[in-house]
Amino acid sequence: MGLEFLDRLKNELKPDTEEALRVAQSIKSLLGLDLKLYGSVAKGTNLRGDYDLDMFYETNGDKHKGFEDILNAVKVRGLDYMIKYSEHPYVKVRYMGYNIDLVPISSTHRSAVDRTPLHYRYVISKLDDNKRDEVRLLKRFMKTLGLYGADNRVNGFSGYLCELLIIKYGDFLSVLESASKWKIPVRIELETKSEREFSDPMIVIDPTDANRNAGAAVSLSTLSRFIIYSKGFIKSPSEQYFHIGRENRSGEFGVLLSNPYELEDKSYGMLRRIGKAWRDYLEKNKIFIEYLHVLVRDKYAYIGGIPIMSKIQYAELTPGPSVDIFERLETGYLKDERFYIPRYFINDIDNLTEKFISDHNLRGFSVIKIGYDLPEFRDMLEVEYWREKMLLRI
Amino acid sequence: MGLEFLDRLKNELKPDTEEALRVAQSIKSLLGLDLKLYGSVAKGTNLRGDYDLDMFYETNGDKHKGFEDILNAVKVRGLDYMIKYSEHPYVKVRYMGYNIDLVPISSTHRSAVDRTPLHYRYVISKLDDNKRDEVRLLKRFMKTLGLYGADNRVNGFSGYLCELLIIKYGDFLSVLESASKWKIPVRIELETKSEREFSDPMIVIDPTDANRNAGAAVSLSTLSRFIIYSKGFIKSPSEQYFHIGRENRSGEFGVLLSNPYELEDKSYGMLRRIGKAWRDYLEKNKIFIEYLHVLVRDKYAYIGGIPIMSKIQYAELTPGPSVDIFERLETGYLKDERFYIPRYFINDIDNLTEKFISDHNLRGFSVIKIGYDLPEFRDMLEVEYWREKMLLRI
Missing domain, CATH: 3.30.70 (Alpha-Beta Plaits)
Structure with missing residues (x-):
């Protein structure tokens, strides 16, 4: 199949997270808060060059109190910060050359963000070093083709969803082989069976909560593209799927x-x-x-x-x-x-x-x-x- | 309704056929053939100014022999002639300023032309002078609007068909009133009932032959136009239906x-x-x-x-x-x-x-x-x- 380039890519994508982990330890001490690192750097599934840190401050229900605590600590230490907002407010700091999101979460787990510790624990229990390589291949494939990110810009595949697909199918090629045969709507269950009906085109039952669809963000359009690109790669694998190209068109x-x-x-x-x-x-x-x-x-x-x-x-x-x-x-x-x-x-x-x-x-x-x-x-x-x-x- | 103009029109359309009838008598003597006059001049339903004569030479089955007899007689007398052809050959002469068709027919009645004597006898038995006026109004209406003539040019109403419509409905206005309510296909029977099915849009059972449709020549298009014009006239009678108008259009x-x-x-x-x-x-x-x-x-x-x-x-x-x-x-x-x-x-x-x-x-x-x-x-x-x-x- 001429897939040697995948091994080379795995090496190129492998990150060096030692420094980033030291930086995470350092800011935790600096702020004097019990911050936990749960993002892709923590799971070892980040791409080389992407060392943004996601740190979480767990409170017992009152997220606003958590937010205030973070903000105070950041102000006291005179750090460069911005207040950001996704499901609820959090603080972003620039520290030792790293972007660090400081996110308050509640241990009573209501929102998707609140479930981060559960996702983290599930993923690290399932992935060894080889599978982490496969996750990175999949993420890079998604990124190149504009399918990566659960935000409104892409309406695509989150990092967690990529991890779940590797856990389900075993490796990058198997994910693409399966995807090339998917019928829409796609429904995937891992350990957890779910009785619940979802109306989304992409349904991946969250193994940490059978009532949650980890694929809810994936739009019909993004899912369709992923299926077609998968067919294309399986039929004729090529490194171009991992390097963003450009093309001039006029008449737009x-x-x-x-x-x-x-x-x-x-x-x-x-x-x-x-x-x-x-x-x-x-x-x-x-x-x-x-x-x-x-x-x-x-x-x-x-x-x-x-x-x-x-x-x-x-x-x-x-x-x-x-x-x-x-x-x-x-x-x-x-x-x-x-x-x-x-x-x-x-x-x-x-x-x-x-x-x-x-x-x-x-x-x-x-x-x-x-x-x-x-x-x-x-x-x-x-x-x-x-x-x-x-x-x-x- | 403001229909006084119809009476004036009747007078204007009334022909003076005396001379034409003398001319017919004259050519009959000249050629020494037993020619019969059966056309609209004979029936007294011709329009003023239209004195073309249709004369028929009846043979006992052999129309070709009839044609030869006519042609010989015309040649011997040195008349201006042309050989013409509709269902079969006939001779057209120009004589004393009149156009005269000399048509051989068979008394065994196969073609429509062969039925002319029967049509003639039926029509004259049914029409009085008043009804002849009505026939002429109808013919003139048809002519103005391009609906008159059973030939391929118009695919429209023959003179005989106009006569039948007057015989059926009584007068010009009654024909138009009925026509304005016609549904297509139109089926009309006079005395004669017919079992036969016809697929034409206009079906008028020939009173001289229940197997024949005297309206067969009328196309869907011509019939439709007649219905609409009839609606128009009934709704708002006007003399413009009797005088051909002109209109410039560009972009054709x-x-x-x-x-x-x-x-x-x-x-x-x-x-x-x-x-x-x-x-x-x-x-x-x-x-x-x-x-x-x-x-x-x-x-x-x-x-x-x-x-x-x-x-x-x-x-x-x-x-x-x-x-x-x-x-x-x-x-x-x-x-x-x-x-x-x-x-x-x-x-x-x-x-x-x-x-x-x-x-x-x-x-x-x-x-x-x-x-x-x-x-x-x-x-x-x-x-x-x-x-x-x-x-x-x-």
Whole structure:
């Protein structure tokens, strides 16, 4: 099969976490809090070059108290910090060149984040060094193809989900072999059987809680892409699945927006809804676009796509009354015994987009400009084009 | 209802047939043949100004012998003559300023023409002078609107059929009142009941032969027009239904052809088939035309119509494979879990017509030119436009 490159990749992806673990120990002493390291660095499944640390401060139910404790300790020690928010607020610090998230959690386990210690314990009980290599291959594959991350930007596979897939199927190739045969919806159980029905396209029963779907974040689109890429890799394995490529395309029509939101996750959620509404509006008016792109960077956001045909003009005939029941008609023409009334469709993407913008709620985003081949997100689009092209190369 | 103009029209349409009847008597003596006058002049249902004479030479079965007798007699007397052909050959002469058809028929009654004496006897037994006036109104109405004539040019109502309708309904207005409520197919019986099923849109059982449909020539299109015009007249009677109007329209796209056929009837039959094939071909390619026009004059013929939209461009999406069964695709794009493949439609009437001309059997016609608003048949088209416009005025 010519898979020698996988062994080389495993070596290239293997991290050196010694320093990161020392840094984690150091900040724990510095802040005087009982912080636990539970992220991918702790599980040894992080990729080389990714040493971001996820440290958790467990309280007995009151997460807000935990947050205050962390914030005080950080302020007292004069660390560089930012307050961030995902399911609840946490603190991010920059320390000895490392990004460290300091996250309060509750031991009564309500949210996904609160379950982190359970996930950590389950994963480390199941993975040996070889399997960690396989997790890293899978994560890198997902990352290259834009499938990695449970956030609103990707709606994809979390690190934990990648670990569960390796635990379930044994290694990277087996995950892809299975995925290439998946039917949607996909339902996977590990040790734990679950009676519960889920309506998500990707259902992976969390082995630490049979009521939870660890695959809930995976959208239909992301799951579909993973299945196709898996088919492609199994049919013709290649290292290109592990190195992000670029491809130039022209003819993309887009809208550059100013992004009012601080949280990228919120921006993506909002923007994706606008993007879908825009696409639906165009389709209703018979303009179809390939590659709906929804992108955010700092203060700017973007929706766009390549129109299959940017201007359309045609007429359709609606059969009108037959002469038997004909009473009065303003327009139309008689053909045999029936009147036909033409309906005209004349549209172009510019006008429709202008109309969409003025008629729809843009949820706080405001338009900077619209047009073809806007340069602002070109680098990100080149990666997107390459990923889409990969789907058809298979 | 404001119908006084009908009485005036009756007077205007009343013919003076004395001279024509003398001419008929004269040619009968001149040729020394037992010719019978059976046409509309004989029945007194001809329109003023139409004194063409139809004279019949009855033989006992052998029509060819009859034809030879006529031809010899005409030659011996040195008359101006032409040999013509409808169901069988006959001779047309020009005599004392009159056009006279000299038609051999068989008393064993096989063809429609052979039934002429029976039709003549039936009609004169049923019509008085008042009803003759009504027949003439109906004929003139039909003529103005392009519905008169059982030939291939019109596919419409014969003189005999107009007479039968007056015999059935009593007068012009009653015919139109009934017609305005007709459902297609229309089936009319007079005295004679018939068991026979006909598949024509207009079925009028011939009172002289229950096996024959006197309305067989009426096409669906002509019948439909008659029904609509009848509704229009009943709703709002107007003299414009008796005077041919004209209307200028531009944007007609047509093909001017050279006509290889001597018989107009044959040209129209062939040309109508070509015209319909052309229209179908355009429709298949999403170009629709109003007003399919099929016209013949001497050595020239014409098909044309006004395109509802002369150029079209658009794409349709065909749902392709879902990712489950996806194997390989050259084109298309992924949206959620399914590929979509675009089909492009880019056509204009010029190119399609060129293609139609080169790919289809033109049945002996050859193309002189194609394009918009060709001037050659403009006068005939102006009448056609007016008639079509009348349909929508109702």
